[in-house]
Amino acid sequence: MGQNLSCRGTNHDHGLFTAVQQGNLQAVTSLLQQDPSLFHQTTLYDRFSPLHIAATNGQIEILSRLLHGSVNPDVLNRQKQTPLMLAAMHGRIACVEKLLEAGANVLMFDTVNGRTCLHYAAYYGHFSCLQAILSSAQSSSVAASWGFVRFVNVRDGKGATPLHLAARQRRPECVHILLDSGALVCASTGRYGYPGSTPLHLAARGGSLDCIRELLAWGADRLQRDSSGQIPYMVAMKHRHGSCASLLNPTSAEPLVWPSPLKFISELNADAKALLEQALMDANKEREKNILKGGGYSLPSPSHSACLDDNISEVSESELCCICFEQVCTIEVQNCGHQMCAQCTLALCCYNKPNPTTASITPPVCPFCRSNISRLMVITKIETHDETDQDNIDTNSSKTNKLRKLRNLNDGGSSSFKGLSSVSFGKLGVRSSGRVADDSIMVKEGN
Numbered sequence: 001m002g003q004n005l006s007c008r009g010t011n012h013d014h015g016l017f018t019a020v021q022q023g024n025l026q027a028v029t030s031l032l033q034q035d036p037s038l039f040h041q042t043t044l045y046d047r048f049s050p051l052h053i054a055a056t057n058g059q060i061e062i063l064s065r066l067l068h069g070s071v072n073p074d075v076l077n078r079q080k081q082t083p084l085m086l087a088a089m090h091g092r093i094a095c096v097e098k099l100l101e102a103g104a105n106v107l108m109f110d111t112v113n114g115r116t117c118l119h120y121a122a123y124y125g126h127f128s129c130l131q132a133i134l135s136s137a138q139s140s141s142v143a144a145s146w147g148f149v150r151f152v153n154v155r156d157g158k159g160a161t162p163l164h165l166a167a168r169q170r171r172p173e174c175v176h177i178l179l180d181s182g183a184l185v186c187a188s189t190g191r192y193g194y195p196g197s198t199p200l201h202l203a204a205r206g207g208s209l210d211c212i213r214e215l216l217a218w219g220a221d222r223l224q225r226d227s228s229g230q231i232p233y234m235v236a237m238k239h240r241h242g243s244c245a246s247l248l249n250p251t252s253a254e255p256l257v258w259p260s261p262l263k264f265i266s267e268l269n270a271d272a273k274a275l276l277e278q279a280l281m282d283a284n285k286e287r288e289k290n291i292l293k294g295g296g297y298s299l300p301s302p303s304h305s306a307c308l309d310d311n312i313s314e315v316s317e318s319e320l321c322c323i324c325f326e327q328v329c330t331i332e333v334q335n336c337g338h339q340m341c342a343q344c345t346l347a348l349c350c351y352n353k354p355n356p357t358t359a360s361i362t363p364p365v366c367p368f369c370r371s372n373i374s375r376l377m378v379i380t381k382i383e384t385h386d387e388t389d390q391d392n393i394d395t396n397s398s399k400t401n402k403l404r405k406l407r408n409l410n411d412g413g414s415s416s417f418k419g420l421s422s423v424s425f426g427k428l429g430v431r432s433s434g435r436v437a438d439d440s441i442m443v444k445e446g447n
């Protein structure tokens with residue numbers, strides 16, 4: 001930065017900053033052609049560069065033009081904020097992506113609170129920006145030098161990780177993706193062994209039920225104490241978040257915890273993961289009903305199946321899960337091919353409640369044949385919206401249902417059954433919806 005910057009005010013920027021802010025590309029281009037030194041002009045006091053202003057205001061065309069003019073993507077303002085931090089703060093996803101593409105460093109710390117761009121995205125709850133930064137960090141040199149999980153758990157000047165900030169600011173989506181990316185659920189803001197607040201303490205303070213649900217479902221400890229000796233329950237009470245306090249009350253029923261340490265759970269494909277996560281949330285919400293009503297009698301509700309498709313009522317008995325006889329089979333165990341519903345699968349995996357602090361857990365086995373579970377897949381589903389093909393599909397689907405039932409009743413489905421069912425699914429996939437076609441690819445891969 002030139003020393004003459006300090007004596008130049010916004011009066012001498014020839015209207016550049018206003019043009020950048022308003023997205024006037026033509027004016028910006030001609031100003032920069034007249035005087036290329038304007039690329040490095042900053043505002044007098046805060047030292048915002050044109051790139052900062054473009055990022056803040058989401059002026060993607062101008063941002064691209066400036067980056068194309070080889071402006072340093074990591075230029076700093078007075079508080080050492082990068083344009084990437086400001087774009088993440090204001091949820092300017094296109095600018096975030098462009099800056100990352102231009103090689104912006106995700107591991108820069110401002111001097112306001114010692115925060116990174118990841119803290120900014122989490123604090124302001126900009127899910128897509130958070131996601132973009134995480135995936136860039138995963139493939140960039142940061143992952144190699146610093147380690148990706150270390151980056152996810154990076155602390156600000158007060159010891160807060162991005163997860164702490166997302167929990168405090170009531171950002172359940174951000175809490176979810178951070179946990180999924182390896183954020184430590186019980187991280188404490190205290191350093192060197194001193195007690196501090198956990199994300200659960202901060203969620204209790206913020207009063208977001210959804211954040212508390214996410215954290216508890218990831219194994220957050222309700223008994224951990226902060227620096228003033230309080231458990232999250234007491235924090236929620238103090239801030240008068242009654243419902244949050246009920247869930248955090250150590251005497252309330254414990255929620256199911258996502259069995260993340262299990263190998264086949266960490267290897268789930270996106271569809272199977274979504275199904276099981278939904279089942280976990282549904283199961284926990286059922287428990288919550290009793291907790292929030294004071295443990296009394298609660299009316300039976302259809303919410304258990306609310307997440308599934310409308311055609312559930314028309315489901316024939318043969319599609320029902322052979323464990324609970326309530327839900328439709330949606331998950332297939334591999335390699336044996338036995339099938340059950342998402343709720344039962346989850347109950348099976350959560351039986352030995354995995355605790356992030358204990359290392360080893362016994363992986364569950366298939367309840368039908370006792371063989372080891374190596375993988376969980378979503379069962380291909382036949383949709384019968386196409387009137388003309390209805391008869392054909394119905395025949396086929398009843399065939400596959402019979403196969404499925406046979407397989408579940410027989411111990412260890414024979415390989416010929418599996419071969420047969422994957423062929424028929426493959427055929428159906430061709431004339432059914434895209435989703436079925438996708439699934440048929442998975443069936444092929446699985447076999």
Ligand SMILES: [Zn+2]
Pocket residue numbers: 321322323324325326327340341342343344345
């Ligand atoms: Zn079941």
Ligand SMILES: [Zn+2]
Pocket residue numbers: 333336337338366367368369370371412
């Ligand atoms: Zn089995």
